[in-house]
Amino acid sequence: MNGNLNYILRRLLYLVPVLLGVCFLIFILFNVVAPDPVHMLLGKHPSQDQIIQLREQLGLNKSLFFQYVDIVRSAFTFDFGRSWSTKQDISTMFMNGAIPSLTLTLPAFTIATFTSIFFAVIVAYFRGKGIDLFIRISCIAMMSISSLVYILVFQYFLAFKWGLFEISGYEYGFPNFLYYVSLPILIWVILSLGPDIRFYRTLILDEIYQDYVRTARAKGLSERVILFKHVLRNAMIPIVTYTVVQLPFLLLGSLLLESFFSIPGLGDMTINALNASDFPVLKAMSIFSAVAYIFFTLMQDIIYTIVDPRIKLQ
């Protein structure tokens, strides 16, 4: 356990260089490579005074090094300043956007994960048989259609033509939001089935060829008992850790679904920022998602040791 604690501490320290790197990447993209935003914000013919004033206001009159320091500071304090287009405080925008995003992504992710595992178990049980082949081919076929097509077609038929769902929009508060998020959730689930079933199937099959399964079979256990009592339990380890890494992306919402169905979540916010050339929001979103990602990969490692005592972190 001491070794594990050591490892976790070291991993926590490792966060610092990675975060610095992420900040550097964002700095290079938006502060060095991207053209001067002042001209974008002030239009074609700004006066010299206006330019100087705005540069001062945006912190662009500082040397590049201090501009980088500003980004790093924002990554550690989560104080991202104000949006250029809406003039709102970005952290507040995040807070407001997180809830609609989560009302969409959390149920969608839960349903998608359970359905995929269900199918993956079936596929693993009937491995090599017709049903296995059929589901695998369907998965690849489903993955070969652009996600935008699913959104367009589902919205057109299910919402516009047949009126089963709301076409777009959002309302706060339970259960009102359900009317608006159910179609996006359905699309999310269908989009994740293909890759997820394939992935979970691999994880389960990884276990099926292990020695302990052969032992269980030799003991005379039925294939069903082996699958559910032994294989699935062990396969849960990689499954759980895999789902944990997905969690930060849930917070970010879904860029396409949210902007398409006008759900005022973080994904929608990002797309609006993109269209308005709102650098601070884009930067903040990148940093925020990176922090979430790094944090959850750390969580994944920790959970690994808890659910699987065989693993000693070094």
Next chain:
Amino acid sequence: MIEQTAIKNRIKVNDMKNDSIKLIKNRSLWFDAWDRLKQDKIALVSLSIVLFYAIVALLSAMGLLAADWNEIVGPSYAAPSSEHWFGTDFLGRSVSRKIINGTQVAMSVGLISSFIAIPIGLTLGAVAGYFGKWVDEIIVWFYTTFSSIPGIMLLMSIAFVIKKFQDSLTSFFGSDFDIGLFAVFIALGLTSWVGLCRLIRGEVLKHKDREYVQAAGALGAGHFRKLVKHIIPNVTHIVIINTSLQFQIAIKSEVILSYLGLGVSGQPSWGTMINDAKEELARGVYWQLLGATLAMFVVVLAFNILGDALRDALDPKLKGKS
């Protein structure tokens, strides 16, 4: 059986240098892989489909096929007919010609992003895996940094920043220059090397202490020779499998970027066609969406199946796993 393959493998390694075993020289890793791939009929069909698309793309790039896509052939939004299988678009241009011409964008997006990603991923991955220590730490840090930002965010940001250079880049390359396509190439290339780098690093790590590398060292090969001449040929299969998957990711990403307004503008692409359907569907105009989706579905499916088959053929240990 196992012993036989082990012997075969050993001979394979030896015959890299040793010309005396001429008899089995043809049975290289690639020959074996091709043999296995040939057994798989679906994979062969997929390969033919990919080649067919490549030829169509090449011909339309040379102006021999669907070069007249911009020509107005009928009324606005004419429904599919025997003359125009997929109807016409808003301006009355033939949708089928646009689909054919769009093959160019789809294939070049995959090809050029691979050309950008492979050298970066292969070099960094191989160097990190081979040299280890602080070189490894720096490279691992570097790609962790890249992979910490969600793919779509990074892809979007890079394409967005490049698009801001519209004026200077067009004046540099001339007015024919398509900034959108350029942005898609660079953004996809710069985001997709990470996966390859990670895989190559892991594989090189496994290979670097193997006997054949030690043997090469004993014969006086330096680091560069060991890595380039001996290890890299043994990990190239990863590059090939990865490229097949990279193509389908690139083709699908082009659609997303089009939706975000960061896509191709000067020429037809499946992404812009699918994106146009946003406005068209409500008016009952489905043919542009259908045509582009079908064209894309076939080739992405082919790349998907081919990727799996290539993995089975080149890396038989993983067979049937996914």
